[in-house]
Amino acid sequence: MIMSQSKKKSVKESPEYSLDRMKKEITELSQKYEELKLKYQDKSRQVSLFKAVEFINSEHFELKQFLDRVMDWIMVATKTESAALLLLDESEQNLEFKVAKGPSSAGLEGQTISKTEGIAGKTLSTNQPYISQNVQEDSNWSSRIAKTLDYSTVNLLAVPLCIRGVPKGVIEIINKNSGELFNDNDVALLESLSVEVALALENARLLDSARYRADNFTKLARLSAILNSSLDQKTVRKRALESVVELLECETGSLYLIDEERNELYFEVALGDKGDAVKEVRLKMGEGVAGWVAENGKSDLVPDTTLDPRWAKRVDEKSDFITNNMITVPVKAKNKVIGVLQAINKLDGRKPDRSDLKLLESLSDQVAIALENARLYEQQKEMFFETAEALAAAIEKRDPYTGGHTRRVRDFSLATGRHLGLSDEELELLEITAILHDIGKIGVDDAILRKPGKLTDEEFDKMKMHTSYGYEILRNVKQLAPAIPGMRHHHERVDGKGYPHGLKGKDIPLLARIICVADTWDAMTSNRPYRQGLSDKIAYEEFKANKNKQFDLKVINAFLRAYNNGEIISQKKEEELSSESE
Ligand SMILES: [Fe+2]
Ligand SMILES: [Fe+2]
Structure with a gap:
């Protein structure tokens, strides 16, 4: 009763004030409720995202599938119509649409823009979130891609995607469902999500490289077994080239051996359609990339032959073959260079990189062992025949x-x-x-x-x-x-x-x-x-x-x-x- 009296009293004292205050309190309460609700939702969504991150380690993990799921989820969490994930490509000069979600987004994936273009470019270069409440009036907005879509962008929020502190991409969310503007909550939410996405990407990259290494290791072990299953030099040489082509996923390979007497390198065998034409090619020590590798005993990577002054065109001219790129490594037996192994023209137009070089070096060690074994075996066989012949000669003498x-x-x-x-x-x-x-x-x-x-x-x-x-x-x-x-x-x-x-x-x-x-x-x-x-x-x-x-x-x-x-x-x-x- 006392309470009701006092309430009554206060209403009586200043009814207008009380009404205002009540309105204010209700608004504050509802805001707090909204915030709490959002926080709760965030928490539960964070959990599901963490689950998704865990999923990355599962056996059947597919990065693209995972990113699709995350971007769907981001759209739900931020109540937006569209979303896109852009990542720097291999050249680090362009941003590529890895995932595009929302109306009219089909066909956007795989497209690239310059890393400085538009709001995405701005976000990447400043490494700061970017809100554009009306893109049409935003000087940073680039309509080049948007024009190709049957979709109108009103407002946009972009956050950088940092991997180990370095901006490597951008996440964009476009057009709030309710027609509202983007606010600080959206920024905070998207920023925290981008951290998770970056983590997932990094995990995927590590997983990918671990898988790549494991895969190559298995391949290498198998090829090494094949290489060492023959003691015939000719067979070993042929298998060495087949192994180069398979392991490095390249068009062809070459194996030069060193002719110590003439101080030259010579082609023993060559695979590929035009392989026969280069069987007789000889290079002087130091001539061309192969000669350089033989002379220096060091590996070499030529991503573009037209830019390398050491490139000996003679081989191509004779074989009517076009060499675009190559990886060349020495074949060493007991620290002595006995030959040179080359992987020529990576398939699918890819340029060879350091990991290819390391891979060819590992193969080269196996080739060296197999060649050396075959050589020793042949030497032993020769000695064996010589001994038998000497025995026969001793009888003939009688x-x-x-x-x-x-x-x-x-x-x-x-x-x-x-x-x-x-x-x-x-x-x-x-x-x-x-x-x-x-x-x-x-x-x-x-x-x-x-x-x-x-x-x-x-x-x-x-x-x-x-x-x-x-x-x-x-x-x-x-x-x-x-x-x-x-x-x-x-x-x-x-x-x-x-x-x-x-x-x-x-x-x-x-x-x-x-x-x-x-x-x-x-x-x-x-x-x-x-x-x-x-x-x-x-x-x-x-x-x-x-x-x-x-x-x-x-x-x-x-x-x-x-x-x-x-x-x-x-x-x-x-x-x-x-x-x-x-
Ligand atoms: Fe006899
Ligand atoms: Fe006889």
Whole structure:
């Protein structure tokens, strides 16, 4: 009651004042309510935005999709009709519409304006929020883009988007729904949102680069495994170029190797449509970008070849190929430059950058390892062959009348093997087996081995033992074991009348069947102290006549094809040729 009395009293005391005051209080209260409501909404919206930021770390995150969602949300929060997010492009000279929302905004995304153009440009350069309550009367307003849209901009609020303190873009909101003007609350809200968007962008960039690195790492590991799965130099070189094209996403690649004797670089292989044309190109050390990289041992990035004075046009002129940009890195083995690897013309018109350079450098390390492994393997193989040849030569020395027999048997066998279509690996084994085919003669007495006349049956039996002795020798050397079957059975005959086991037909290992033909041809056509070798013509006829008895039909046909092709040079022909050249 007291309260009502006092209320009554106060109304009575000054009714007009009270009414004004009440009005004022109601207005203040409603304003506070609005503010509270906004704050509450802000909070709940902030939470949903944070959730959105968290979403960025999820596996299926798509930046564009995320930004679309954020911009939709910004329009709701600020009660505006349209919104746009502009970001500096790669050149940092233009602002690109990344997201455009609202009526008539279709087609705006992807368009660019100069970074100094219009209100967006002003906002970016000043790094300050910008309110334009009537753009038509605003001198900073650029109508260039707006004119292309079927939409009228009345008022606009723009805030800068700062990533690590540097303005990198602008968020614009356009036309308040209710036709109201933009106020400080809108500025505060949009500014706080831009911080979140910037954070999301930065996270996305980091995520993107982490994904890019992870992706490249996986690719690099796979390519390195492929590169190192071959010990053949030619294959490694070819795969190196294929790897450059795949990893760097470029049009083509080149691999120069260094010719130390001539102090030059040479193209070994080249991929691409016009690749063949540049196979023979040589560069002087220091010539062109590749020469510069080889000489200095440093990587180099040429985003535009027309602007680089070192660019050697010779390669392009010869290949009719246009090089726009390239990344060139040295290939180093044990700190020594052994070649130069190049990635030429990034695809999609992109310019190569530092990250491409780093990537090619990583690949180059793998290429160097693979090339070095292949080189060492080939060197080892050469040494291996040399050792085998030295062994064979030692036996030949004991039997001077058969000089050159091993070499010729090797040559005839290889020629036959090629006509049979053997693979490189099979030919390699054939070569080593042919070189070693008579290695067991080391265990045959000199008296028999060097006997100038025909052998008695007993002596011949002893001579036959050479295949068994050979087996005893080879089986103790692990690396030579694959040559055993071809060596052991090179005196078998397809009719089963040969030695040591009297094997028949296809039971005789293929390499043995080949060496048998080559060995017999040389024995027939070579001169011996006690007899003259047959002429090629007679030997050829005998071979044809004995096709099915002594020899394998397929093998002898291949041999005869090689002969007709001029690949079988008998001992006598060899001597003729050498006396002609003297
Ligand atoms: Fe033999
Ligand atoms: Fe022989």
